[in-house]
Amino acid sequence: MSHESTFFFSDTLPLGLVPKARGAGSNASGRFERLARETFLDGWDAEVEAKTLGTTTVDERPKKIITRNDSPDIPFDRSINPYRGCEHGCSYCFARPTHAYLGLSAGLDFETRLTRKVGAAEVLARELSAKGYEVAPIAMGTNTDPYQPIEARDRIMRGILEVLRDHNHPLTITTKGTLIERDIDILAPMARKGLVQVGISITTLGSRLSRQMEPRAPVPARRLKTIRALSDAGIPTHVMAAPMIPALTDHELEAILTAAAAHGARSAAFIMLRLPLEVAPLFEEWLETHVPDRAKRVMNRVRELRGGKLNDPRFGKRMKGEGEWAELMAKRFEIALTRTGLARKGPGLRTDLFAVPPKPGDQLSLF
Template sequence: MFFSETLPLGLVPKARGSTSNATGRFERLARETFIDGWDAEVEESVLRTTTVDERVRKILTRNDSPDIPFDRSINPYRGCEHGCSYCFARPTHAYLGLSPGLDFETRLTRKPEAAQLLAREIAARGYEVAPIAIGTNTDPYQPIEARDRIMRGLLEVLAEHNHPVAITTKGTLIERDIDILKPMAAKGLVHVGISVTTLGSRLSRQLEPRAPVPARRLKTIRALSDAGIPVRVMVAPIIPALTDHELEAILAAAATHGARAAAYIMLRLPLEVAPLFEDWLATHVPDRAQRVMNRVREIRGGKANSAEFGTRMTGEGEWAELLHKRFEIALSRAGLSKRTPPLRTDLFAVPPKPGDQLSLF
């Protein structure tokens, strides 16, 4: 089912981050729905989450961006049921012929052969080990992971090979995998970033409708930290004129719960995300909508978004510089570092398979 850019009255879905299902930018035709009074179950169809298997030949994705500290990543899923209204990954759904709006959070794809593909790729002759980032696009611990266990399969392969990994999530399901992560952390092979956008449960439910509430994420930081797993709190994204005032409180709370380091990322609104997020502002915080977007344009050179390397993560201008200074001061007061300890690569080894000749040394 397809929907118009703004859903008709009565079809605004509950527990979803988007109020729109605008047709993807690569589609030739736009479809529109309207209420004719005959379909009594239309709202239920809006809310249902569906998944399909995606068969891929490779699981490692390479990048050469100067803004991020890794050159390879894995995305077990496309789309994310957390439904974060601000998610910069939403435009990727357009490549599937789907909407970056509700389709992104209700029509998901999974890669069931991810673990087998990873084992093959990192065992290939000539493979050079370096940390793999997981969770940089869509969350590997979104709700469907409880059923599909694709992320757990990936961790089992990484642990078997002593391969370093950096995980980013706002999903508390990561606690399920402490039995794998704890021994990896003892070897210096893993660190975790936990995203916290706000400490307010009501605002969180509006911004990130199917993600765990902030207080529960702080408990996850504590659980991981108690297991010896280095945790960095990710204040991401910072939404100007809406959540920026919480920066110091979030860092202090994360430090109290055992986080070792912290980082922040400014709100990014690429392509379809900008109109989707403006719809969200108009729906949930209409009194602040104009102020938020004015501030966003101020730090993005007069536009809703800027993809310039070097500033796309932090913004630019006087307000962005002031926020950075606030972050540095709050970081010091909370006793946090900017980075977690570097991950080890010297332990990497491909485990022998049955029938392999063992080394003499």
């Protein structure tokens, strides 16, 4: 079942179409596709009209919902993503290449042709109830944002949280979405049990730059208010200064941490920009469109951080980079932590409270 079927199938933009409020400026074929199509302006249209592309969602009924990983770069071994693709449309998003596995583009398809995992809560409950399941924190928002705009309608994340709450299962959430405030009624009681930590991503404090890079994400000032709302509710909140874009936003590292601390954040981290696969040409296209005076400088600095390449996938290098600029960022971050009083990581989450809730008709224990 699909909704709002207004997406298009061409690999580049249809004739006369310039997308408004979208992060990508093109829609090149995925890397696994054999054919590529191209459109062009033939001179018949005197003007190119800016238009807004609609968003289409398609349902997927997953057989399993927990994804496992063994990466040494990230502090969790399991995650859940309620959606494929992300309507926030961040121009730099490292998850864009995953859309190629669906036969879609990492460009506009990634932010306009979304998949929602219906029945995710029921599948999760089954997985958590499986014999031999060993509890550890589940990370949410690791690939696409669980609080992107369509969550307001679909409430898939809400259903997942209800299952985790009922099982006393620990989790972490990373988001740019202020919609998370809707779920404080679930998250605050879990926080009192030591079961949850939330990370809010902030790339820049500039609202104009944010609107250009992250067109459908809440502006930074609004995200800071979300940090305050979560903190006031007793939910441990972590600020992710990510990604730090060299020669464009990296000078804001200290300001971001300072603002987050003032709004109640307890801990912080930063990640340097990385441009895997299709993300590199998409982001370079974005730079040439929005900040052409800095485009070459940004890309050259990225290469300095990545050993002369635009991406370095090696474990231990991909999150922070290497070389003098990477070392300088790491030192600045340490000094900023000291000045703001932010911790490097949040409190540990409890796993000893986990229990599968009884089903109707189950015999309860006498003890």
